[in-house]
Amino acid sequence: MSSLIFILRRSLINNIKELLKKPGILIVYVIIGLLMITSAIVSGRTEPAEHIALDPNIVKAIFTGYILFICTFSLAASLGGGSYFRMADVNFLFTAPLNAGSILIYGFVKQMAANILVMVFISLQYPNWKRMFGFLNGAGWLLIFAYILLIAFTSLLGMVLYSWALRKPGRKRIIRSLIYAAIVLILLPIPVQAIRTGDLLKSTVDWLSSGDFKYVPVIGWFSAVFQGAVTGIDINVLLNASYLLIASVTAFIYLYRMDTDYFEDALSGTELKEAMLTSVREGKTTAVSIRRYRKVNYRIRLEGSMAIFQKQMLEKRKTGIWLVSARSLLFLAGGLIAAFALPLENVLILTILLGVYAYFMMIITMAGPWEGELSSHYIYLIPAPPLNKMFASTLPGILKLLVEGTLIFGITGIVLKVHPLVILTIIGVYVSTGGVFTYFDIILRRLFGRMHSNNLRVFFRIFLSFVLLAVAAVPASIIIALTQNYALGFLAAAIINTFLSFLFMLLGVGVFSNPELS
Amino acid sequence: MLKVSGVTKYYGKLLAVDEISFEINKGEIAILLGPNGAGKSTILKCIAGLLRYEGSIYIEGHLNKSIEAKRLFSYVPETPALYDALTVEEHMQFIAKAYRLKDYEEYKSEIFERFDLSDKTEKLGRELSKGMQQKLSICTSVLTRPSVILFDEPMMGLDPKAIKELKKLFLELKEAGCAVLISTHIIDSIKDIWDRIFIMHKGKIASTMDRSEVTGDNEVEERFFAVTGGTR
Numbered sequence: 001m002s003s004l005i006f007i008l009r010r011s012l013i014n015n016i017k018e019l020l021k022k023p024g025i026l027i028v029y030v031i032i033g034l035l036m037i038t039s040a041i042v043s044g045r046t047e048p049a050e051h052i053a054l055d056p057n058i059v060k061a062i063f064t065g066y067i068l069f070i071c072t073f074s075l076a077a078s079l080g081g082g083s084y085f086r087m088a089d090v091n092f093l094f095t096a097p098l099n100a101g102s103i104l105i106y107g108f109v110k111q112m113a114a115n116i117l118v119m120v121f122i123s124l125q126y127p128n129w130k131r132m133f134g135f136l137n138g139a140g141w142l143l144i145f146a147y148i149l150l151i152a153f154t155s156l157l158g159m160v161l162y163s164w165a166l167r168k169p170g171r172k173r174i175i176r177s178l179i180y181a182a183i184v185l186i187l188l189p190i191p192v193q194a195i196r197t198g199d200l201l202k203s204t205v206d207w208l209s210s211g212d213f214k215y216v217p218v219i220g221w222f223s224a225v226f227q228g229a230v231t232g233i234d235i236n237v238l239l240n241a242s243y244l245l246i247a248s249v250t251a252f253i254y255l256y257r258m259d260t261d262y263f264e265d266a267l268s269g270t271e272l273k274e275a276m277l278t279s280v281r282e283g284k285t286t287a288v289s290i291r292r293y294r295k296v297n298y299r300i301r302l303e304g305s306m307a308i309f310q311k312q313m314l315e316k317r318k319t320g321i322w323l324v325s326a327r328s329l330l331f332l333a334g335g336l337i338a339a340f341a342l343p344l345e346n347v348l349i350l351t352i353l354l355g356v357y358a359y360f361m362m363i364i365t366m367a368g369p370w371e372g373e374l375s376s377h378y379i380y381l382i383p384a385p386p387l388n389k390m391f392a393s394t395l396p397g398i399l400k401l402l403v404e405g406t407l408i409f410g411i412t413g414i415v416l417k418v419h420p421l422v423i424l425t426i427i428g429v430y431v432s433t434g435g436v437f438t439y440f441d442i443i444l445r446r447l448f449g450r451m452h453s454n455n456l457r458v459f460f461r462i463f464l465s466f467v468l469l470a471v472a473a474v475p476a477s478i479i480i481a482l483t484q485n486y487a488l489g490f491l492a493a494a495i496i497n498t499f500l501s502f503l504f505m506l507l508g509v510g511v512f513s514n515p516e517l518s
Numbered sequence: 519m520l521k522v523s524g525v526t527k528y529y530g531k532l533l534a535v536d537e538i539s540f541e542i543n544k545g546e547i548a549i550l551l552g553p554n555g556a557g558k559s560t561i562l563k564c565i566a567g568l569l570r571y572e573g574s575i576y577i578e579g580h581l582n583k584s585i586e587a588k589r590l591f592s593y594v595p596e597t598p599a600l601y602d603a604l605t606v607e608e609h610m611q612f613i614a615k616a617y618r619l620k621d622y623e624e625y626k627s628e629i630f631e632r633f634d635l636s637d638k639t640e641k642l643g644r645e646l647s648k649g650m651q652q653k654l655s656i657c658t659s660v661l662t663r664p665s666v667i668l669f670d671e672p673m674m675g676l677d678p679k680a681i682k683e684l685k686k687l688f689l690e691l692k693e694a695g696c697a698v699l700i701s702t703h704i705i706d707s708i709k710d711i712w713d714r715i716f717i718m719h720k721g722k723i724a725s726t727m728d729r730s731e732v733t734g735d736n737e738v739e740e741r742f743f744a745v746t747g748g749t750r
Contacts, residue, residue: 021530293603293642300608300615307615315603376599378658380568382616383588513583515568 003098004106025448056230059133061208063226067219071154072183078158079165079172104255111155112148139229142237146225149244153218156251163255186216201341218247293318305384309392312369316396323403331357331404335412346416347486350409354426357408358433358469368397368438371445379512386513390505393512394438398431405430425490429472432497436468439504446511472496519544519697520565520666525573527560534560535571536721542666542697542714547688549708550701552718553746558701559596561718562670565699566593577666589617591666592659596674598651600643606654607639613658622661629657632683649675656684660691667691669700673707685711705739717745
């Protein structure tokens with residue numbers, strides 16, 4: 001065990017030493033640390049505002065929905081081969097005369113450390129959430145504990161399922177089907193109720209906040225623990241937390257006793273993870289890295305830097321996703337649900353959707369295809385001006401936003417019978433906001449390099465992007481308030497965003513001419 | 519054709535390349551020979567415009583980072599970096615379009631044949647073995663018919679037939695008037711092809727050898743160990 005502690009300790013020390021060599025980045029991390037402390041102090045003093053705090057049932061429903069999502073996603077993904085380890089661990093640790101259980105604990109500690117960033121995010125957003133959700137004092141610590149438990153338990157259970165599934169062919173399919181069937185059964189009462197009442201939103205909230213969930217193992221236990229943030233820590237919260245701890249320890253002991261069998265399973269999972277990490281670093285999504293590529297008939301015809309654009313379009317077509325992703329469809333579904341469920345003025349619903357999706361765009365840390373280009377030397381060698389290469393590399397992402405925006409706001413807008421000009425300008429705002437984020441990410445890459453820009457992206461998106469968005473949102477709001485003309489307001493926002501995007505392009509272009517800047 | 523003047527490169531505080539200057543002429547094969555960490559790859563990356571440096575590098579009179587220079591040179595990196603989702607054929611198509619090449623099909627087929635890639639044109643980049651990836655990386659580089667070509671440890675991972683073909687290719691490039699710069703630490707691999715050797719040690723060119731000056735078979739090896747401090 002001491003050798004494993006040595007690796008963890010030295011890795012931490014060496015990472016800190018590396019940071020000390022880069023004072024600029026260190027300052028940013030120190031600022032984040034200070035903001036976290038301030039956030040903790042402020043949230044401690046913030047009382048839940050009566051007029052902002054949501055209905056406790058809505059908060060309960062959000063928690064249950066979140067738990068359902070994490071459990072389903074995490075367990076289904078684990079069947080693809082989850083692993084706590086990296087290839088260096090496989091080469092050095094799996095072959096060393098070390099206790100298998102100790103190695104598992106080591107992997108587990110690393111996994112938890114990887115989730116620190118999410119916890120940072122939670123703590124930074126916490127004062128807002130406290131006011132909005134009406135959390136009690138001390139709820140932040142409970143949420144962090146519940147989040148760690150959720151990640152730990154789903155990871156352990158995922159590994160148990162994966163190891164068991166590998167024993168016989170066909171088991172993976174059975175488990176996956178069972179997971180999806182369970183989710184369908186759990187969510188089935190919602191549409192049934194909605195058909196009866198004609199109110200989908202209310203049916204969803206009613207069901208997800210109902211007390212019946214306490215009879216559903218795991219989901220119900222987690223739901224009870226998370227709800228302690230609103231109801232306070234009582235015997236019920238402690239009891240459910242203890243169920244989860246017992247279940248986690250049982251899963252851990254099961255894996256521990258499997259000894260080297262687990263390593264054999266972990267090996268393939270680790271190789272897959274390594275490939276995924278490489279893919280993610282190179283700007284591809286995790287799903288793409290394990291996806292089979294389709295054969296397509298497509299010839300690159302454009303020349304010079306635009307060949308990069310066509311190459312990316314070819315890659316996108318091969319993944320089968322092309323310009324419409326699962327996210328686009330999910331956002332569209334959300335828009336349609338909002339269109340039917342929200343009792344608000346139609347144009348206001350579309351505006352709220354724009355705000356919500358811009359917020360999602362901001363917090364979802366997505367590596368763009370342009371990052372993949374930077375990992376290959378070809379982009380630097382191609383004889384074309386760097387600005388052209390930058391434009392060609394980012395164009396597919398912007399086109400994707402255009403298609404996504406048209407899909408979401410076009411269809412939802414038609415359903416809501418919003419004026420076509422408003423729809424068009426709102427699409428413009430959506431696309432140009434995406435442009436602002438894209439080119440802002442390139443500046444982050446230029447300032448902090450690949451590794452740190454990935455880590456700091458969420459932080460900067462939350463803080464500076466709010467400011468950036470305000471640059472367009474404030475004038476747009478004033479125009480709308482003064483003229484009651486939404487199209488004019490959105491048009492102004494789109495123009496400001498486009499101007500910002502061009503400004504960021506010029507500031508970040510060095511990344512495409514010098515790999516050392518990236 | 520390739521002129522490197524007073525190039526110095528630091529990685530943080532580490533001096534990787536120290537005031538290096540040399541020239542390579544048309545139709546010349548020059549070798550950067552040196553032990554691991556001597557700075558060979560760094561100087562190649564500087565020439566390819568992938569690193570910032572002090573000093574100047576010109577390719578046929580153009581600054582190496584200019585678009586004109588980029589049209590004239592090619593670079594084969596030590597580790598092949600291909601696109602996962604592109605087939606062998608599509609890699610060539612992409613390079614041809616990016617470099618605005620005309621009438622490249624015949625030449626492409628010829629180099630595919632030489633490197634045994636003709637029957638693998640529909641394979642994806644990620645499906646190729648490491649050696650095959652290296653072959654494709656070489657093919658994409660020569661497709662542009664460069665005036666200056668830089669090879670960083672080009673024989674790593676290649677099978678004996680491919681090594682033989684590559685050596686033949688070096689000589690053909692030389693005959694076509696191309697300036698070839700190869701970095702390696704394996705002396706035997708460049709035995710019969712070199713015109714000039716720059717022995718690098720601790721970021722400097724510690725010794726330069728000209729083919730016309732060499733008399734004995736083992737002279738390169740002897741000089742290498744004498745300069746770098748090792749023993750045979």
